[in-house]
Amino acid sequence: MPLLDLNKITVGLSKTWSGFLRDWDRSLRSGNYPETTRYNYLLTAAQLGRYLGEHKALQQFFNEETTKVLGTCRGREFAQLRDEAIIRLYCNTGRACPRSATSCSTTST
Known part of the structure; x- marks a missing residue:
């Protein structure tokens, strides 16, 4: 088995x-x-x-926080695109992704 x-x-x-x-x-x-x-x-x-x-009650909190994270950095480098994809994956699998932000990421080190 x-x-x-x-x-x-x-x-x-x-x-x-x-x-x-x-x-x-x-x-x-x-x-x-x-x-x-x-x-x-x-x-x-x-x-x-x-x-x-x-835990649907956390949805509003996550939407607000996700909008902040998505809006913190913009860029087309690998690390920035990777981070955006990860965050949007979380949005698409658990809650509505905010539409106000168009890009996201942390700066690469």
């Missing part, structure tokens, strides 16, 4: 979160990650998804 059962891991998650986890699992499998590593990664992400789903 395999350790990793995505159906069990994604119980209680939205279809969006479940789809992201399935896509990520495909990516991890193509990178030849061991099943135990994939299980730990996916279980952690699923727990985060459940936590965010249960």
Whole structure:
């Protein structure tokens, strides 16, 4: 019996979160990650998804803070684009992303 059962891991998650986890699992499998590593990664992400789903009261706080983070820096360097992508990924998987900011990132060191 395999350790990793995505159906069990994604119980209680939205279809969006479940789809992201399935896509990520495909990516991890193509990178030849061991099943135990994939299980730990996916279980952690699923727990985060459940936590965010249960704590909708934090949504307003995160929207305001995310707007500030997105507006702090602008740029087209790798680190800036990477940071923006990460922040927007969090926005798209847990709450509405603020539309007022057009770029984000921290300065690269």
